[in-house]
Amino acid sequence: MTNLIEIDNLKLSFDTEEGKVEALDGITLGIREGTFHGLIGETGCGKSITGKAVMGLIDANALIEAGEIRYKGKDLLHLTEKQFQKDIRGNEIAMIFQDPASSLNPVFTIENQIEEVVKMYAKAARSEYREIVIGHLKDVKLPDPETLIYKYPHQLSGGMKQRVMIAMMLACKPSLLIADEPTTALDVSIQAQFLKVLRELKEAFRMTVLYITHNLAVVSEICDVVSVMYAGRIVETAPVGRLFRNPQHPYTYKLIHSVLGVENSLEDLEEIPGSVPKLIHPPKGCRFHPRCDKRLTICDKAVPDTITVEDGHSVACHLYTAGEKYDGL
Amino acid sequence: MTDYKEKIIEIKNLKKHFETPQGSVRAVDDISFDIYRGETFGLVGESGCGKSTLIRTILRLLPPTSGEIWFNGRDIAPLHRKRDLKPLRKEMSLVFQNPHSSLNPRMTVYDTLARPFRIHGITKTKEETTIEIVKVLKTMGLQAEHMIRFPHELSGGQKQRIAVARALAVEPDVIFLDEPTSALDVSVQTKILKLLEATKEERQLTYFYISHDINLIRVVSDRIAVMYLGKIVEIGKTPLIFGEPQHPYTVGLFKSVPIPDPDRKIGEMSLQGEVPSPVNPPQGCNFNPRCPHAMDICRKEEPELKTTEDGRQIACHLYNR
Numbered sequence: 293m294t295n296l297i298e299i300d301n302l303k304l305s306f307d308t309e310e311g312k313v314e315a316l317d318g319i320t321l322g323i324r325e326g327t328f329h330g331l332i333g334e335t336g337c338g339k340s341i342t343g344k345a346v347m348g349l350i351d352a353n354a355l356i357e358a359g360e361i362r363y364k365g366k367d368l369l370h371l372t373e374k375q376f377q378k379d380i381r382g383n384e385i386a387m388i389f390q391d392p393a394s395s396l397n398p399v400f401t402i403e404n405q406i407e408e409v410v411k412m413y414a415k416a417a418r419s420e421y422r423e424i425v426i427g428h429l430k431d432v433k434l435p436d437p438e439t440l441i442y443k444y445p446h447q448l449s450g451g452m453k454q455r456v457m458i459a460m461m462l463a464c465k466p467s468l469l470i471a472d473e474p475t476t477a478l479d480v481s482i483q484a485q486f487l488k489v490l491r492e493l494k495e496a497f498r499m500t501v502l503y504i505t506h507n508l509a510v511v512s513e514i515c516d517v518v519s520v521m522y523a524g525r526i527v528e529t530a531p532v533g534r535l536f537r538n539p540q541h542p543y544t545y546k547l548i549h550s551v552l553g554v555e556n557s558l559e560d561l562e563e564i565p566g567s568v569p570k571l572i573h574p575p576k577g578c579r580f581h582p583r584c585d586k587r588l589t590i591c592d593k594a595v596p597d598t599i600t601v602e603d604g605h606s607v608a609c610h611l612y613t614a615g616e617k618y619d620g621l
Numbered sequence: 622m623t624d625y626k627e628k629i630i631e632i633k634n635l636k637k638h639f640e641t642p643q644g645s646v647r648a649v650d651d652i653s654f655d656i657y658r659g660e661t662f663g664l665v666g667e668s669g670c671g672k673s674t675l676i677r678t679i680l681r682l683l684p685p686t687s688g689e690i691w692f693n694g695r696d697i698a699p700l701h702r703k704r705d706l707k708p709l710r711k712e713m714s715l716v717f718q719n720p721h722s723s724l725n726p727r728m729t730v731y732d733t734l735a736r737p738f739r740i741h742g743i744t745k746t747k748e749e750t751t752i753e754i755v756k757v758l759k760t761m762g763l764q765a766e767h768m769i770r771f772p773h774e775l776s777g778g779q780k781q782r783i784a785v786a787r788a789l790a791v792e793p794d795v796i797f798l799d800e801p802t803s804a805l806d807v808s809v810q811t812k813i814l815k816l817l818e819a820t821k822e823e824r825q826l827t828y829f830y831i832s833h834d835i836n837l838i839r840v841v842s843d844r845i846a847v848m849y850l851g852k853i854v855e856i857g858k859t860p861l862i863f864g865e866p867q868h869p870y871t872v873g874l875f876k877s878v879p880i881p882d883p884d885r886k887i888g889e890m891s892l893q894g895e896v897p898s899p900v901n902p903p904q905g906c907n908f909n910p911r912c913p914h915a916m917d918i919c920r921k922e923e924p925e926l927k928t929t930e931d932g933r934q935i936a937c938h939l940y941n942r
Contacts, residue, residue, distance in 0.1 A: 334806035335777070449895050479667040479833065481892035484877035488887070506806065509879035513886060532883040550807050551881045552836035558818060561840075564808035567776035 295322035296468055296500050297346065297385075302359035304338075304345060313571045315341050317524040317579075318359070320598065323468070323517075328494060328501045330511040330532070332547075333521035334568050339504045342521075343470045346502070347387050348376045363468070383413050386466040390473040392453035396445040402429075402456055403441035409463040428459040431496075433489050451482030455489060462497070472504045487513055508551045512536060517604065520544045523569055523579040526598070530605040540607040542618050543580050578610065586611055586618060625657030625843070628691075629795060629827055630679065635688035635698075637671075637678045644900045648674040650851035651688075653926070654934075656795070661821065661828040663842030663859070665835055665874070669896060671851045672831045676797050679829075680713055681706055693794065711741050714788035718800040720780035724772040730783055731768040734758075737790040757786045760820055762812070778809030782816065789820065795827045803834065814841060835878050839863055847871045850899055850907040853926060857933030867929075868937050869912045906938065914939055 304316040316338045323329045333339045344350055346361055348368065361368040368380065389395050397405060406425045410416065414424055422441070429437035432455040445453055454474055461469055475483040491514060493499060503515055511518055512532060519529040520543065528541040539545045549562035566583045569575055575582050581591040590610050598608040611618050637649035648671040656662045666672045677683045679690055681697060690698045693712065700706055717723035724733060734754045737743070744750040755765045761782040772780055781801065788796050801817070802810040818841070821828055832838050838845055839859060846856040847868065855868040866872045873892035880887075894911045897903055903910050909919040918938050926936040935941070 334808060451895065479896075480835065480879075481667060481874060481877040482895065484879070484887050484891040485893075487879070488891070507879070508807070509881040512881050512883040513879040536881070536883050547808065548881070550811050552834070552840055553881050554836065554839075554878070556840070558811075558814055558840045561811045561814075563811045563815065565812075567778055567809055568806065 294325060296325045296364065297502075298322045298360075298362045299342070299346070300360040300362065302342075302345065302361065303357040304341065304350070304359075305355050305357055306351070307353045307355065308572075311572045314574055315354070315524055315571055316345070317574070319521075319524075319526055321519055321526060321529070323500060323502060325467075325500050326498045327516040328499075328503055328514055330515035330518040331502060331504045331521060332506065332508060332511050332518060334506060336523075336568055336571070337521040338524045339506075339521050340472055343387065343472050343502060343504050346468075347385060347470060348373070348381065349387075382409070382464045382466065384466055385468045385470065386461045386464055387470040387472065388454070388457045388461060388474050390476050392450060392457050392474075392477070393445065395457055396453060398445050400444070401441065402443055402445070402448075406441075406456070406460050406463055409460050413464040424463070425459075428462045429456070431462055431493065432456075432459045433485075433492075434459070449482070450478050451486055454478065454486055458489070458493070462493075468500050468502065470502045470504070473506070475510060476505070476507075483510070490514060508548060509553075520547065523574060524571055525579060525608065527580065527609065528605075528607045530601075534605055540601055540605075540612050540618060541580075541609045542584050542586055542611070545618055578608075586616075588614060590614075625660040627658045628655045629658040629693060630656040630829075631689075631691035632679065633689040633691070635675075635678060635690060636686040637674055637683060638686045641900065646899050647851045647902065648899065649678055652851075652853055654846060654853060654856055656827060656829060658794075658827055659825060660843040661830065661841055663838035663845040664829070664831045664848055665833065665838045665845060666831075666848035667833055667874070667896060669899065670848045671899075672848050673799060675848070676715070676799060676829065676831055680715060680797060681709065682715075707741075711791045712793055713795045713797065714791055714793040715797045715799065716781075716784050716788045716801050719804045720777060720784045721772075721804065723784055724780055726772050728771075729768065730758075730770050730772075730775075733783065734768075734787055734790055737787060741791055743791065753790070757790050760789065760816075760823075761786045762816055776809070777805050778812060781805060781813055785813070785817065785820075789824070792824070793826070795829060797829045798831070800832050800834075801830070802837065803832065817841075835875060847874065850896060850902055852907060852936065853934075854908065854937065855933065855935045856926070857931075861931060861933055867933070867940060868908075868935050869914055869939070870908045873911075906936075 299319050299321040302316055302319040306313040306315055319342055331339045403425055407421050410421050410424050416424060426437045434440055434455050475486055515532050518532050518535050519526050522543050528544045539548055546562045546564045564583050577592040577594055578596050581587045588610050596608045596610045598606050599612055600606045633653050635649055635652045639646040639648055664672050678685050685698050689696050735750050738750045738753055744753055758767060763782055802813055830841055842859050845859050845862050846853050849870050855871045866875055877891040905921050906919045906924050909915045924936045924938045924941055926934045927941050928934050929940060
């Protein structure tokens, strides 16, 4: 299978008053067609900015220093804003954000807002618009779409708004969807309903999704492949089952074992000492080394290479390179 | 597990209603329960169920509409807000959800922590205050050098530890923890929870956690209560409620929680529909429109919280016959 999108050694920094922030330091990531690819990490690790970079939505003070983003073989970083808007954004790649309330326009009805997308992307006659809008609302399992179209965003709950966002996304028929923490603002029962709808859509439309989240439980629920980010780098990528059963990077291991599940107790939980480093002066070598309990002498000197463990599973850790297996002990 | 006997807080028929142009919002609607000295009590519920309002009312940060709040043997509900509440602030304290907004950005850690000591007259001199502050910082795994820092110079986890230190400073009997880790990353959450646990042992505290994170409540609590739309629907010892949830809402809520294991997916039985508006709650049992077992009586009569054979309390017509 081919990669729908390839991010190759992407380096991105922010120019701030306090200095240069190395937000992304050589991200390499390939997403295969038809997969749910999870991008997981803690606050400030660079997961959202990766999504925004693919979407061509980086802030004015951000600078792409090196690397490439190729979508269906086409280089995205050298497109003009006009070409990006015309050829890529919406019809090829779409994005949904964390807070659905701020993504919808409060003064237009649901129909107005989805119709706008239909008008732009669907090749249909004006008379068919309503039917298409209702169809997409049905796709996301929203109850009573015939009345829903007359409602305004404030009349909908958070979970419904997020589903309207998905319906809007379906209307532009993108090949790639970037979902940035879509369930963080939702309650668990609503999150469960949303994930169920998303999983059904995945089956029905064979969507390719880059799913950005900090929630490992959600990742295990919905993703096929997961990349773990730490302080601006991808430390490990693996199929979801392998990642949970056989993590190779100490950070991945600790992260998995610091999540509260349904059976573990407080004593079982791993603690990661210290906190996520600031990226103005990131640690030298491996960025995780100050918090790592298995650090080698080389770890604060050289950046570890990304090594393939087996097909689809890669890790960037000196321990692995040195032939030692990390078992968390 | 220890059995705690002595009641430290007794809530009787507590109500907190808010008047809005749309009508009365019954955020806390006739709630009664007890908390025992030395236990960790956990309250779970989804956003808007009234859990934050409940603890704010118990703490008398909000005036109760009606009902009794017995704390250490006296009813604090009728106490005069300005005249009588100050001693209470020393006995019960609160840790807020978001340390980024609950700490004053213009005050150093020293200033933040010195205030409770000064206000309650716990220490007399500056030297004494400093000694106490260093002590409480140590309890939270921080050093004396952190005293001169401002909140923006600390990480999220450190900030929350300062917020806990502030709550501990007055040596309270009960600490209320309102989603203490939800603003933190998972890798620092564990540390805070373990520190809180150790401090509780050391100082013989009573904890009252509220959270929407069901697994968090499960690991920390001795007893838990599940709240839905202003009411407690089920309450009992943690292993009992988690081992065998009985109220249809509790069952659905637990089944909605994603499991960090790729081989196990969310159950098909997860909750349908959404929480109704508290301005206009359904007739009878609040949960009946979403309940898979709703019967005729559920649409007419409100179920009472009753004790069952295994010692839990449950408000559901399925079990209350």
